[in-house]
Amino acid sequence: MENCNIHWEQKSLVNELAQGRDLARQLQIHLNVPSSSYGTRELLVQKIILSYEKALSMLNSSSSASGGEQQQPTGHVAIRMVESPPHSLNESPRSEDSDREFKDHDNKDSSRKRKNLPRWTHQIRVTSGMGLEGPLDDGFSWRKYGQKDILGAKYPRGYYRCTHRNVQSCLATKQVQRSDEDPTIFEITYRGKHTCTQASTGTSTPPSPSPLQPERTERQNNLVDPQQNQQQSQQHTLLNLPEGLRVITEGLDTREELFPSFNSPSPLNNSYVGSFSSPFAGPTTSGTNYFSMSQRDFGVDQNFQSGEIISAPTSATNSPSVGLDIPFGQADQLFPNFSFDGPGFFS
DNA sequence: GCGATTTGACCGGG
DNA sequence: CCCGGTCAAATCGC
Numbered sequence: 001m002e003n004c005n006i007h008w009e010q011k012s013l014v015n016e017l018a019q020g021r022d023l024a025r026q027l028q029i030h031l032n033v034p035s036s037s038y039g040t041r042e043l044l045v046q047k048i049i050l051s052y053e054k055a056l057s058m059l060n061s062s063s064s065a066s067g068g069e070q071q072q073p074t075g076h077v078a079i080r081m082v083e084s085p086p087h088s089l090n091e092s093p094r095s096e097d098s099d100r101e102f103k104d105h106d107n108k109d110s111s112r113k114r115k116n117l118p119r120w121t122h123q124i125r126v127t128s129g130m131g132l133e134g135p136l137d138d139g140f141s142w143r144k145y146g147q148k149d150i151l152g153a154k155y156p157r158g159y160y161r162c163t164h165r166n167v168q169s170c171l172a173t174k175q176v177q178r179s180d181e182d183p184t185i186f187e188i189t190y191r192g193k194h195t196c197t198q199a200s201t202g203t204s205t206p207p208s209p210s211p212l213q214p215e216r217t218e219r220q221n222n223l224v225d226p227q228q229n230q231q232q233s234q235q236h237t238l239l240n241l242p243e244g245l246r247v248i249t250e251g252l253d254t255r256e257e258l259f260p261s262f263n264s265p266s267p268l269n270n271s272y273v274g275s276f277s278s279p280f281a282g283p284t285t286s287g288t289n290y291f292s293m294s295q296r297d298f299g300v301d302q303n304f305q306s307g308e309i310i311s312a313p314t315s316a317t318n319s320p321s322v323g324l325d326i327p328f329g330q331a332d333q334l335f336p337n338f339s340f341d342g343p344g345f346f347s
Numbered sequence: 348g349c350g351a352t353t354t355g356a357c358c359g360g361g
Numbered sequence: 362c363c364c365g366g367t368c369a370a371a372t373c374g375c
């Protein structure tokens with residue numbers, strides 16, 4: 001059993017390093033492309049750093065005592081994934097989703113619904129000034145399909161799904177929930193993975209950032225704001241993310257999405273790697289009070305010094321499992337060959 | 348007119 | 362039966 005663990009960690013470590021290598025290659029490419037934006041490059045740098053950190057944490061946790069949590073030294077934005085089991089004691093256990101069954105006449109294999117789709121949340125806080133913040137775009141186009149008041153939460157939760165769900169059966173969804181206590185924190189939960197092919201060419205990327213939209217409190221409906229749906233220019237919109245943001249990320253469950261480079265040999269075509277690990281979503285709606293920030297408020301030269309990571313408040317503080325995660329919770333979805341259903345492996 | 352959002356209804360799990 | 366997630370008709374915005 002332990003051998004399996006060790007073996008597994010080696011494997012994920014290799015994955016991590018390979019991902020870092022690919023990201024570095026991407027960065028190299030971007031450095032040669034004049035159209036590449038600063039934000040894009042910075043994002044790649046961040047991801048490379050993240051990759052290193054994860055690899056290091058794997059090494060630390062495996063060789064020495066697992067509890068050793070080390071801080072990331074850099075003051076930059078970093079992303080830390082914290083694994084937290086769904087039934088952990090922290091409140092807000094967004095329970096499994098009860099998806100109404102589809103009209104899938106054919107697919108009666110509804111055994112695995114979205115029951116165990118990968119799910120991870122990112123908590124995003126924006127500290128620049130206050131109030132209205134950014135078009136946090138994660139590079140995907142989402143369509144809002146619902147909004148609900150959640151028990152015990154002051155603010156409603158917005159439900160989004162991928163725009164191309166019908167055409168590409170892209171089942172990715174996300175939820176955006178504003179924190180009750182600190183209204184500047186948004187908790188974005190992603191579910192599923194994007195299978196849709198987004199605008200890959202990048203020829204006519206819509207550069208327009210979304211305009212400001214007034215904040216609206218939960219019950220007011222009259223003030224609707226024209227806001228354009230977030231466009232999918234994977235790379236370009238990503239530049240919104242670093243500046244002035246204070247990012248809290250928390251990963252739930254599996255994060256096998258982060259290893260798509262597993263079998264993409266060419267460094268060029270894993271551009272969609274970048275789309276996954278960018279946690280910033282565009283809470284676009286006027287329904288809940290989301291925000292947008294004008295680009296110019298954040299000088300590009302600001303170096304986002306305020307960017308800071310905070311480990312997730314709920315579980316990260318006391319959970320020793322910070323930094324090591326259960327890598328392939330649903331590995332079967334991505335890697336069918338990679339079965340590991342050993343009992344008690346992680347559960 | 349079309350596509351996205353809004354919003355109450357509905358559904359299913361716990 | 363309550364609550365969270367989704368649907369779908371109405372509405373909005375372009």
